[in-house]
Amino acid sequence: MESALPARVDRIDPRTLLGPKVWRATEQAQIRTEPTGFEVLDRALPGGGWPLGAVSEVLHAQLGVGELSLALPLLARLTQAGRPVALVAPPMLPYAPRLAAAGIQLSKLLVVDRTQSDTEQNALWSAEQLLRAAAGAVLLWVEKADAHALRRLQLAAEESDSCVLLYRSERYAAESTPSALRLRIWRQNSAPQVEVLKCRGARPLPLPLRTAA
Amino acid sequence: MLWLCLHLPQLPLSALGSQHAGSVVVDQRGSQRWLITDTPDCAAGTPLSRALSLYPDLKVQVRRPGAEQEALRSLAYWIYRFGQPVTAEIQDLAEPGRRPRALLWVEIGHSLALFGGLEVLRDRLSNELQELGHAAQIGIAPTRAGAALLACAGQSDPITDPQTLSACLANLPLFSLHWPGDLLHALSGVGFRRLGDLFAVPRDAFSKRFGAAYRLELDRLLGHAPEPCDTLAPPETFRRRFELSAEIEDVERLQFPLKRLCTELQAYLRTRDRGLRGVTLAVMHAGARETRIHAQFVDPHREAKRIFDALHERLERDGLPLPARELILMSEDFAEASVPQNDFFDARAGQAQAWSAAIERIRGRLGETCVWMPQAVEDHRPERAMRRSAVSPAKQVPAFTGPLRPSLLHAEPWTMPPPAIPAGALFERIESGWWDGEDLRRDYTILDINGGRAWVYREVGSDKWFLHGWFS
Numbered sequence: 001m002e003s004a005l006p007a008r009v010d011r012i013d014p015r016t017l018l019g020p021k022v023w024r025a026t027e028q029a030q031i032r033t034e035p036t037g038f039e040v041l042d043r044a045l046p047g048g049g050w051p052l053g054a055v056s057e058v059l060h061a062q063l064g065v066g067e068l069s070l071a072l073p074l075l076a077r078l079t080q081a082g083r084p085v086a087l088v089a090p091p092m093l094p095y096a097p098r099l100a101a102a103g104i105q106l107s108k109l110l111v112v113d114r115t116q117s118d119t120e121q122n123a124l125w126s127a128e129q130l131l132r133a134a135a136g137a138v139l140l141w142v143e144k145a146d147a148h149a150l151r152r153l154q155l156a157a158e159e160s161d162s163c164v165l166l167y168r169s170e171r172y173a174a175e176s177t178p179s180a181l182r183l184r185i186w187r188q189n190s191a192p193q194v195e196v197l198k199c200r201g202a203r204p205l206p207l208p209l210r211t212a213a
Numbered sequence: 214m215l216w217l218c219l220h221l222p223q224l225p226l227s228a229l230g231s232q233h234a235g236s237v238v239v240d241q242r243g244s245q246r247w248l249i250t251d252t253p254d255c256a257a258g259t260p261l262s263r264a265l266s267l268y269p270d271l272k273v274q275v276r277r278p279g280a281e282q283e284a285l286r287s288l289a290y291w292i293y294r295f296g297q298p299v300t301a302e303i304q305d306l307a308e309p310g311r312r313p314r315a316l317l318w319v320e321i322g323h324s325l326a327l328f329g330g331l332e333v334l335r336d337r338l339s340n341e342l343q344e345l346g347h348a349a350q351i352g353i354a355p356t357r358a359g360a361a362l363l364a365c366a367g368q369s370d371p372i373t374d375p376q377t378l379s380a381c382l383a384n385l386p387l388f389s390l391h392w393p394g395d396l397l398h399a400l401s402g403v404g405f406r407r408l409g410d411l412f413a414v415p416r417d418a419f420s421k422r423f424g425a426a427y428r429l430e431l432d433r434l435l436g437h438a439p440e441p442c443d444t445l446a447p448p449e450t451f452r453r454r455f456e457l458s459a460e461i462e463d464v465e466r467l468q469f470p471l472k473r474l475c476t477e478l479q480a481y482l483r484t485r486d487r488g489l490r491g492v493t494l495a496v497m498h499a500g501a502r503e504t505r506i507h508a509q510f511v512d513p514h515r516e517a518k519r520i521f522d523a524l525h526e527r528l529e530r531d532g533l534p535l536p537a538r539e540l541i542l543m544s545e546d547f548a549e550a551s552v553p554q555n556d557f558f559d560a561r562a563g564q565a566q567a568w569s570a571a572i573e574r575i576r577g578r579l580g581e582t583c584v585w586m587p588q589a590v591e592d593h594r595p596e597r598a599m600r601r602s603a604v605s606p607a608k609q610v611p612a613f614t615g616p617l618r619p620s621l622l623h624a625e626p627w628t629m630p631p632p633a634i635p636a637g638a639l640f641e642r643i644e645s646g647w648w649d650g651e652d653l654r655r656d657y658t659i660l661d662i663n664g665g666r667a668w669v670y671r672e673v674g675s676d677k678w679f680l681h682g683w684f685s
Contacts, residue, residue, distance in 0.1 A: 061664055061665075062663055062664060062665045063621065063665050063683040063685055064619075064621075064662070064665025064666045064667055064683035064684050064685055065664060065665050065666075065685070066666075066684070066685065067685050068620045068621065068685035069620060069684070069685065072620070084568050090621065091621065092621040092622055092623055092624070092682070092683070093599075093621065093622045093623070093624050094587060094620065094621060094622075095587075095598075095599060095618055095619055095620055095621060095622040095682060096587035096588060096589040096590075096598065096599035096600075097589050097598050097599060097618045098617070098618040098619060098620045099587065099589075099620065100589045101614070101617075101618065102620075106586065106587055106588060106589060107586065109586060109587060110572065110584065110585075110586055111584070111585055111586065111587060111601075112575060112579070112583060112584050113579070113582075113583045113584075113585075115579055115580075115583065122578070122579055125578070126575045126579065129571045129574055129575055130568075130571050130575075132567075132571065133564070133567040133568045133570065133571035134564045134567060134568065135568075186664060187661075187664045187665065187666070188664075190661065190666075
């Protein structure tokens with residue numbers, strides 16, 4: 001008698017009871033994405049790219065490991081399609097010749113400098129404003145950010161139709177954040193290595209990936 | 214001719230920028246003071262002493278005719294988009310117990326077809342008037358004086374032909390005329406009750422007894438005499454003064470008058486079919502000192518909210534050094550607007566506007582130079598190969614095709630100790646700028662520093678090393 005019950009429940013599709021948002025671990029979740037432009041990485045990510053309407057964290061060991069190059073194909077494709085993108089509070093000058101060489105339409109690219117005081121708040125506020133104004137993608141460099149601020153950013157991203165890339169140092173890798181995707185990037189033997197720490201909608205692949213950056 | 218007349222009974226109050234429900238404006242003659250605007254409890258014309266004894270918490274303000282003129286003129290510029298000629302007048306008898314009549318006329322006979330009929334035009338006009346924060350009674354008639362009298366009497370049904378007009382006017386009570394009280398009482402004593410009674414009197418007899426000027430006014434009502442008037446047209450530049458009723462220190466309390474000025478500027482821009490590129494707000498303090506706030510827009514537009522946001526963010530950021538007495542909003546920086554006069558619900562255009570508005574908000578808070586667009590420049594010197602542009606660059610320089618450049622650059626190269634150069638390292642010599650005195654001779658190479666790829670150089674002929682960028 002008692003063993004019959006689970007069998008019957010199993011026959012009912014949980015979606016008929018709980019609605020279409022139920023996700024079964026056995027299948028791929030429906031995630032809207034923008035391709036990263038790197039085939040290896042696209043294959044490893046659920047949905048095949050940067051998630052839309054969500055924050056993706058890029059944790060980098062230090063400057064110069066190819067962390068910005070990871071986003072250049074995305075920026076190039078979006079700007080060529082006429083969508084505006086923004087770099088908020090980059091640690092140094094985003095260098096126009098390199099960006100143009102990557103195929104980015106510079107007329108669609110906006111840079112918001114970091115401010116002397118209240119750097120984090122101003123950067124997060126600016127990013128939020130740009131997300132509300134239908135930005136195609138917002139790249140944001142914020143080091144110290146509390147869970148509340150990150151949650152707020154995640155909500156702003158969810159209301160938009162944009163990719164949000166949050167650049168932070170890899171020392172925050174152990175911290176838990178509400179981001180939909182967390183990548184770690186570093187260089188080994190003069191080649192960039194990418195590891196998926198967390199991704200919404202699938203189990204992260206254990207192996208580090210090599211991308212041709 | 215078909216005239217539309219607006220009678221603005223609450224103009225003395227709205228011109229002062231008052232937002233309290235219990236506010237009332239009074240006029241004064243000698244020792245007599247009386248209300249010239251309505252409140253829910255007290256009609257205009259009530260002596261102030263009686264009004265205060267009944268409702269002691271009335272907020273009383275003294276009438277300021279200059280402010281009324283300014284407000285009426287600004288409305289005249291707005292109504293210009295519905296037709297022309299436009300004319301305005303404040304008729305004031307200065308008799309105790311009588312309210313002034315603020316009247317605004319526009320000739321709409323020629324623009325009816327453009328707007329799609331009388332009803333449509335009238336509805337649109339009413340909606341926009343409400344947006345501007347004014348309330349009015351509307352009268353429509355073939356004569357200016359007739360339209361005004363209908364508006365003041367609250368008869369909003371449009372009258373388009375002279376016969377109906379004279380029949381309708383004949384029915385109005387004698388006291389709806391804006392004539393001196395003594396005269397009206399004399400006429401009433403003779404037994405006249407309605408305008409029709411006056412029309413019936415032989416013209417010579419009327420002129421002899423009560424004066425030719427009043428007979429002429431009756432003729433003008435009916436369209437038997439010409440009605441000369443001074444016409445108003447919006448000027449080439451916008452300038453609107455707004456006197457505050459008291460000194461204001463708090464930026465938050467400037468919001469209301471500022472919003473109103475911005476809405477008026479929007480109406481002006483719509484009328485002249487122009488887009489706004491830059492605007493200046495002068496905040497006047499005591500002793501003729503002033504604070505100027507300037508806002509420049511990314512693309513020409515005519516949205517009151519964007520103008521307000523830009524100015525308000527700057528006011529909030531910088532604060533006021535002294536209390537404000539007066540606001541002056543001015544602009545002469547116009548361009549063809551990038552949007553049609555009425556929105557076409559074009560999603561793309563709307564998004565571009567939202568993007569520009571976001572840029573302006575961020576500039577308002579973080580500073581003018583904080584938001585920029587990188588622009589590539591054809592120059593071999595790395596520092597000069599890019600420029601910060603405040604507005605979207607019109608054309609893109611062909612992409613740089615030389616050796617790979619770093620994606621992040623130090624604005625000022627960092628000095629560093631001489632590094633260990635691996636065998637077989639390739640150098641790129643950049644030697645340029647001898648013609649403008651900013652010449653440089655550098656050997657660049659790519660180095661691995663702690664696992665990151667760095668762009669470093671040595672000045673040729675020395676052993677000084679610099680870190681210039683990262684291949685991020």
